Amino acid sequence: MSRYNRILAGGFSLLLFLSLISLFSGAQSLTVKTVISTLINGGDADFIINQYRLPRIFIAVLTGIGLAVSGVLTQGIIRNPLASPDLMGISGGAGLSACTVLLIRPDINISWLPPAALLGGFSAALFIWLLNRWHNPSPARLALAGIAVSAFLTSCINFLLVLHPVEVNSAMIWLTGSLWGRSWDYIWPLLPWLIILVPFSFYLAWSLDLCALGDETAGALGVNTQRLQIMALASAVALASVCVAVCGTISFVGLLAPHLARLLVGSRHKLILPAAALTGALLVLSADTLARNLAPPLELPAGVLTAVLGAPYFIFLLHRYKGW
Amino acid sequence: MLHIENLSVNYTGKTVLKDLNLTIPKGKITALIGPNGCGKSTLLKAISGGLKSATGQVTLAGRDLSRLNHKERARCLSILPQSPITPEGISVQQLVSFGRNPYLSQWGRLSAEDDQKVQQVIHQTGLSELAQRPVDTLSGGQRQRAWIAMILAQDTEYILLDEPTTYLDLTHQIELMEMIRQMNKQGKTLVVVLHDLNQACRYCDHLIVMRQGQISAQDSPDKIFNSRLLKEVFELNAMIINDPVANKPMCIPL
Numbered sequence: 001m002s003r004y005n006r007i008l009a010g011g012f013s014l015l016l017f018l019s020l021i022s023l024f025s026g027a028q029s030l031t032v033k034t035v036i037s038t039l040i041n042g043g044d045a046d047f048i049i050n051q052y053r054l055p056r057i058f059i060a061v062l063t064g065i066g067l068a069v070s071g072v073l074t075q076g077i078i079r080n081p082l083a084s085p086d087l088m089g090i091s092g093g094a095g096l097s098a099c100t101v102l103l104i105r106p107d108i109n110i111s112w113l114p115p116a117a118l119l120g121g122f123s124a125a126l127f128i129w130l131l132n133r134w135h136n137p138s139p140a141r142l143a144l145a146g147i148a149v150s151a152f153l154t155s156c157i158n159f160l161l162v163l164h165p166v167e168v169n170s171a172m173i174w175l176t177g178s179l180w181g182r183s184w185d186y187i188w189p190l191l192p193w194l195i196i197l198v199p200f201s202f203y204l205a206w207s208l209d210l211c212a213l214g215d216e217t218a219g220a221l222g223v224n225t226q227r228l229q230i231m232a233l234a235s236a237v238a239l240a241s242v243c244v245a246v247c248g249t250i251s252f253v254g255l256l257a258p259h260l261a262r263l264l265v266g267s268r269h270k271l272i273l274p275a276a277a278l279t280g281a282l283l284v285l286s287a288d289t290l291a292r293n294l295a296p297p298l299e300l301p302a303g304v305l306t307a308v309l310g311a312p313y314f315i316f317l318l319h320r321y322k323g324w
Numbered sequence: 325m326l327h328i329e330n331l332s333v334n335y336t337g338k339t340v341l342k343d344l345n346l347t348i349p350k351g352k353i354t355a356l357i358g359p360n361g362c363g364k365s366t367l368l369k370a371i372s373g374g375l376k377s378a379t380g381q382v383t384l385a386g387r388d389l390s391r392l393n394h395k396e397r398a399r400c401l402s403i404l405p406q407s408p409i410t411p412e413g414i415s416v417q418q419l420v421s422f423g424r425n426p427y428l429s430q431w432g433r434l435s436a437e438d439d440q441k442v443q444q445v446i447h448q449t450g451l452s453e454l455a456q457r458p459v460d461t462l463s464g465g466q467r468q469r470a471w472i473a474m475i476l477a478q479d480t481e482y483i484l485l486d487e488p489t490t491y492l493d494l495t496h497q498i499e500l501m502e503m504i505r506q507m508n509k510q511g512k513t514l515v516v517v518l519h520d521l522n523q524a525c526r527y528c529d530h531l532i533v534m535r536q537g538q539i540s541a542q543d544s545p546d547k548i549f550n551s552r553l554l555k556e557v558f559e560l561n562a563m564i565i566n567d568p569v570a571n572k573p574m575c576i577p578l
Contacts, residue, residue, distance in 0.1 A: 079409075206432025210422050212411035219374050220405070221478065222398030222426035267413045270432075 004271060007264055011278035018282065019057050022289040026053065027296035055184045059246060060285040060302075062190050063179075064253060066243040068280025069201050071254030072261070072272055073236035076208035077229050080142060081317055084255035085121075085240030088146035091249040092153030093124025094241035099157050099174040103164045113245040114189045121241030124149060125233065177250035177303030179288045186246050193242045197235045198277070204232050205269035212267065250303045252310020253283050259313070283309070325350050326371070326482060326513070331380035333363075333370055333537075340366045341537045344380070348482070348515055348530075353508050355524035356517045358534035359558055364517045365406060367534070368484045371515075372403040384482065398426035402475045403484040406517075407491075410460050416470045417455045420446055423477030445476040449503070465496035472503060483507065484515045489523070501527045525549055526570045533557055549573040 001009070024030050030045055038045045071084045085091050097120025098113050131145050157174050172178050207228050210218045215225045240254060261276035287305040294300055326348035333341040341363045348354050356364045370378040373389055382389045384400050392400070402423075423445075424438045434442070446455050449469045454462065459470050468488060475483055485504070489497040501523055508514055518524045524531060525545040533541045533548065535557045541548045550573070554562045560577055567574035 203430060206425075206428075207430065209411075209418075209432070210425060212409065212414075213422065214405070214409040216369070216374055216405045217408045219394065220372055220398065220403040221422060222395040224394045267411055268418070 004265055008274060008278065011275070011282065015061070015278060015282055015285065018285050018289065019061075022057050022060075022285060022292075023049065023053050025289065026292045051183060055187060056179050056182055056288060057285065059182045059186055059190065060179055060288045061281040062187070062194055063243040063247055063250065064257070064279075064281035064284035065198065065277040066190070066194055066239045066280075067250065067253040067284070068257035068261075068276040069198055069273060070236040070239035070243070071256075071258040071280075072269065072276045073201055073204070073208070073232045073239075074254070075258050076204075076211060076269060077232045077236075078142065079212065079214075081259070082143040082255075082314075083146075084252075084258075085236060086249055086251050086254055087143060087150065087314075089124040089128050089149035089153060090121045090237050090240045091244050091251070091254075092150040092157075093127075094118070094121035094244035095174050095249050096120050096153045096156050096160075097123075098245045099160060102170075103160055110185055111189045114193065114242040117241040117245035118238060121237045121244070122234075124153065125237045172301045173248035175248070175303075176301040176307070177244075177248035178291070178299070178301035179247050179284075180299055180301070182247060190242055190246050193238060197239050198273075200235055201232075201273055202270065204228065204235075205273060208232065208269040209267075248301075248303060250284055250287065251307045252314065253280050253306055256306075256310050256313055257283060259317075325385065327381075327383045328371065329381045329383070331367075331370055331378060331382070333366055333375060333378045335366075335377065339537060341370065341378075344537075344539055346532060346539055346542055348513065350481075350513050351508075351511065352513060352529040353504060353527060354513075354515045354530040354532060355528035356515060356532050356534065357519075357521060357524050358540075362534045363537040364534055365486050366537075368403060368486050368515070368517060372401055372484060373397055374403070395426045398478065398480070400480055401482045401484065402478040402480040404471055404475050404486060404488060406486040408471060410467065412460055413458050414460075415456050415458055416451055416462070416473070417442065417446065419459050419470055420451075420473045420477050423474040423479075426478060441479065442477055445473045448476065449473040464491050465493075465499065468492060468496070468500060469503070472500070476507070481511075482513045482515070485517065487517045487519065489518065489520065497523065521549075521554075522567070522574050525572045525574060526567060545573055549575070551575075 023035060028048060034045050035049060038049050067085065074083045074085055074088065094117035098117040101108060101112065101116040128145055128149055132142050161174065173180065207223050210221055210223050211225065211228060219225050257276045257280035258272065260279045261272045265271045265275045283306060284302065287302040290305050291300040291302045328344055328346050331341055331344040332339065344367065356367065358364055369375045371382055389397055420442050421434055424434055424442065427438065428434065446452055449472055451469055451473055454466060459467055462470065489500055492500060504514055504516060505527055516528065529544060531542065531545050531548060532539060533553065540557050541553060549564065551562055551564050554560045554575060562575040562577045564573050564575055
């Protein structure tokens with residue numbers, strides 16, 4: 001088995017193992033026997049397992065994949081180590097519009113959240129793109145603009161939540177990202193997007209490899225760089241937005257997962273994508289499992305835990321980055 | 325033949341190239357020379373279709389290049405920019421395989437023929453032993469050979485090189501110029517931006533001399549390379565002697 005396959009197999013086993021842990025542990029610990037009998041014929045723990053823990057595990061894995069793939073696409077196009085959907089204001093935009101929709105119409109069907117988030121995510125991305133166009137574009141400038149816009153959008157969310165006090169747990173989702181109370185209903189708005197956009201990102205993988213040579217060289221080699229940029233960034237924005245619609249801004253996953261994957265498997269996008277998707281799924285799932293188990297029955301937002309890991313790494317990147 | 329007609333390029337209101345008309349002779353090595361900022365690189369980019377602000381017409385064997393799509397154009401004409409970005413961790417073989425892109429589908433799967441071509445140019449450029457090494461760990465000369473190998477894998481009739489010798493020491497400059505000569509013997513038409521005028525005269529069949537976005541002269545070195553031209557274009561007082569080895573004109577600054 002090649003080194004790459006071993007890494008993927010290792011990551012996958014780890015993910016399965018973690019899913020099992022996540023299934024057994026929580027405010028109420030379950031024995032192996034209860035879990036197995038419940039999965040087969042239902043029973044006492046039916047609610048905890050089938051309605052509570054199992055959907056959370058699936059949603060954690062899906063959002064992890066979505067955010068990671070979104071990060072790979074963004075970094076591939078912008079060729080900037082600091083680029084990621086949350087640092088570029090995409091998550092902020094998606095979060096703000098999803099949150100607004102929910103506050104205006106609290107009883108709205110949740111399948112409306114992804115379209116709303118898409119609108120916000122695309123507006124934020126467009127704004128940053130125009131800002132970057134207007135000035136002389138540089139990686140540092142792009143990152144700074146993204147951070148400023150993100151901060152502004154987050155403060156808008158804060159303002160909305162202060163105006164309309166809601167239950168703390170639901171508010172937390174829009175501020176830091178959490179999988180609290182996410183049931184099967186939330187999988188359906190998420191899944192179709194991933195089923196279409198994740199394979200599509202594989203379709204772009206080879207062109208993204210060429211894109212790493214710079215727009216000029218890639219263009220000379222026959223890559224339609226403008227079309228590639230639009231397709232990849234639109235997919236990245238869409239993926240990040242629908243993930244945010246379902247569980248808020250789980251920060252730094254879109255930044256960390258592609259970096260870790262690159263470190264493990266090199267710079268070919270065909271290889272990075274599966275590795276990053278696995279890393280993203282592992283990050284979100286472990287964050288959520290920890291969030292449920294650190295102080296039960298209280299729950300931390302998963303986004304806080306990914307930030308604990310992500311923020312120091314971001315500072316490390318800033319420190320290493322020489323393009324200022 | 326590569327014909328350029330009425331080519332103009334404006335960057336933010338400033339005219340960089342003004343109404344250029346020129347012909348790149350087929351099967352020859354053409355050197356593009358001129359002082360810094362005269363528009364040599366811009367001309368190469370405009371020929372290769374990499375500039376949106378270019379107006380005018382570039383025709384290759386009677387075909388208007390602007391009507392071709394990206395891959396079709398990349399099968400006729402390749403260009404190596406002055407300082408291409410070397411991605412971290414990409415091996416020589418991977419880099420060379422990127423040269424096959426114009427012949428591949430969007431998925432980028434290389435056929436047996438593509439693989440064979442890649443191996444052949446790696447061998448031809450003397451990189452066989454370095455094929456698995458990351459490009460960013462190679463020396464300057466080796467790295468430039470890897471880029472040339474990528475361009476050769478692209479297998480185009482016309483090859484444009486933007487200052488390929490700039491960051492090389494003299495030995496590697498000569499090695500590269502010899503490589504260019506070899507490519508030409510295999511039937512390629514080359515256009516090379518050069519700063520070393522003596523190398524341009526020695527290795528190239530045709531000179532295009534540019535100044536301030538316009539063509540000052542274009543012909544073989546024997547016909548146009550003289551002290552008046554150097555004074556006019558480079559504002560340099562120089563004496564022209566005969567290069568005793570290559571039997572070509574050679575300048576010695578006074």
